[in-house]
Amino acid sequence: MIYSAVIFDLFGTLIDDFVASVGPMHQEMADALAVPHEQFIILWNQTAEMRIAGAFDSVEANLDYVFRSMSARPSPDQIRKAVEIRMHQIRRALRAKPEALPTLQQLRQLGYKVGLISNCSIEIAILWPETPFARLIETPIFSCVARLTKPDARIYHLAIERLGITPESCLYVGDGEDYELTAAAKTGLHPVLIRTSSRQSYGKSHQDAREWQGTTIAGLTEVLQLVKG
16 A cells, blocks of 8 residues: 555535535524624624634533623523524534545545544534544544644644554545645645635635645545555
8 A cells, every 4th residue: 555544624525615514504593592693693703713723612602702792691591592503503514425435434444544634613523423424534633622723733743643654654635725735745744635616716715725736636536546556
């Protein structure tokens, strides 16, 4: 084997992009909390970087931070309902792309180590054991738990250390968000862009994808060919 391991990104790679998956979740949460939609959504979105960096260990803690900014005091039942709405939508967002589970299964059967690095909030870590990914990805690294986020080199080194591999023996597969491919290359990994849309359609957070000149695949099954060389 040319490679001995593969580390995957989560959103846009193994599952669909998060924003496209959750629909009107924030409006539904605001309704449950009986707070103004626009103000709640603005303040909630402002905590996004805090969420992925591990500032909140629960949805309730995140909501409490937002409430203090709004001077709002929803009841415990209202908070419980809002949390249920968010967890339900996150659970739906964690559905694997059609090629994801078969590709992961084949990698494991062929003896490759499989890891994950995801910039995500605590809900993902909480729900992870319920997903089929949990039995196929031996080393998941969640930014909210590690308190490190891509493209910080330390989060890549953490995954490499926990997998027990050398970076040169590992592919990193992602959709190019948060400069993850450039950072993976600097760490010594072999980065691969999975192109999920045209270059023109990528947003500011996908600068890597727009400019990428390295290895590119159109689907996850192509990873199986790459690891074999």
